[in-house]
Amino acid sequence: MSTQVHTPLYEVFVRSKRGLDHKHVGSLHAEGPEQALEYARDCYTRRSEGVSIWVVKSGDITCSQEEDAASFYDPMEDKPYRHATHYVLPDSIKNM
């Protein structure tokens, strides 16, 4: 009698050579974090897409839900004072 063993799904994030942040590029199945990292290297950096890889078990990611969108995000729309729009940032700290 065999039991179905579930191979976990991992989300893959890659940072490009000129990038500052890791971008979500896709997902893959692997038996563990080390193998997930290697498969991410094999599947998602074949064309020199990046110099840094993060893999995270999809099950470890907590996501906001569609039905919460109204209470989560609508209240921000009428609070312009939260944006520092009147400040002029010098070029050297433009990426803050």
Added chain:
Amino acid sequence: MNDTESKIGEYTLQFSIDLGDDSLMLGQRLTEWCRNAPMLEEDLAISNVALDFLGRANMYYEYAVELAKTTDGDFRNQSVDDIAYLRDSRAYRNLLIFEMPIGDFAYTMTRQLIVDLFNVEYFALLSGSCDLDLAAIAAKTLKESKYHLRRSHEWTLRLGDGTEESHLRMQNAVDELWGYTPELFEMTEAELGLLPAGISVDRAQLFDTWDARISQILSEATLDHPPGDWQVTGGRAGIHTEHHGHLLSELQYLQRAYPGLNW
């Protein structure tokens, strides 16, 4: 060009062909996993490994074409494609382990472990070759080989110390392939001739390190180290196994059916 220089040139040409043939055969074998691998991610991964070997073969043959311009030998006026696709079985000089079939996944990974452990040592030394072209190819190869070894090492542990079935398949693979490993450490006339010039590497000296490392991995993977009471040789003399002809029939089909075809 004086006698010694031309001898070095001949030997270097033969050496490049040998290394190219090794790479081409294993690269071709690994492509047999493309669309056939146990899962999608592995299909991509192992195809990448195949491409690394094919790319290497291309570099060696390109260098051979350069070298052949100044010799009177077999490869004069041949293109990379001629060298890769149009020789008869006895004219290829790859070591036998590279032409063995892919077998099951355990067999493929066992052969990779054997080869990757060797390559990591060998190309580290060849990176210091006095022939700058060979040194450059070796340096690139070393980086690829380190990654290949990571994979084959992990698969050996996963399958060896795995289920009853995977363990059995791994042990069978180790036992079947072991007799093909001594050939890795044999030196050809060309390689011996190139040693004083600092161009080639002494393969025999790598055996102890290779054996120690593979023994450790096999033991970790709960696999037995075979007694080593049989061995096969002949690749460098063009005497191949019964598998070579079948491999060539696929490798050469396109160029022989459509001569001169290119992209």
